[in-house]
């Protein structure tokens with residue numbers, strides 16, 4: 001299948017994002033976040049970066065820009081898009097654990113206050129479970145299929161493992177392994193917090 005035009009990609013991404021925003025497959029997570037994390041960047045990308053979820057690093061604009069500039073410098077493209085394997089950040093929360101709450105609606109308001117305590121949400125971000133990743137992975141694979149980038153950089157072996165398995169590859173989830181699938185070149189690299197100039201050079205050497 002050919003790459004889509006920018007207009008086709010925009011239309012399909014908007015359609016997918018509408019479904020993500022309404023998604024309630026993991027109700028225990030959607031109750032405690034304002035909205036799911038969506039992809040950002042060039043909508044005809046050459047390079048697509050995948051993070052496990054929208055964490056402290058990815059919320060730090062300077063850190064993302066620094067990582068992006070290392071990739072621009074070594075991979076020679078500015079057409080970059082980034083996205084997440086899990087869209088709704090799981091939180092550990094004593095309030096929720098200790099409350100018999102039968103509500104299915106949001107527990108967090110626009111000011112990020114908890115409706116159970118009337119105070120700032122005190123949930124602590126944690127790693128997504130296997131169930132959450134399995135629920136959310138189809139959105140990522142759909143997004144890659146829509147955007148058809150030349151390169152897909154998978155940050156961390158966990159992202160590598162899940163994406164590889166979705167592509168039918170079961171034993172390559174190690175840093176600096178690479179494979180081709182459906183016209184794109186996939187590379188597993190260290191997670192975003194450990195990414196350095198050397199990591200970008202290593203990626204270049206694998207292409």
Ligand code: SF4
Pocket residue numbers: 031032091092093094095096107108113114115116117120121122123124
């Ligand atoms: S403090 Fe309230 S909104 Fe925040 S994670 Fe706990 S239950 Fe959810």
Ligand code: SF4
Pocket residue numbers: 020023024025026027029030036086087088132135136
């Ligand atoms: S984590 Fe993904 S699958 Fe689960 S509710 Fe959020 S968008 Fe839906």
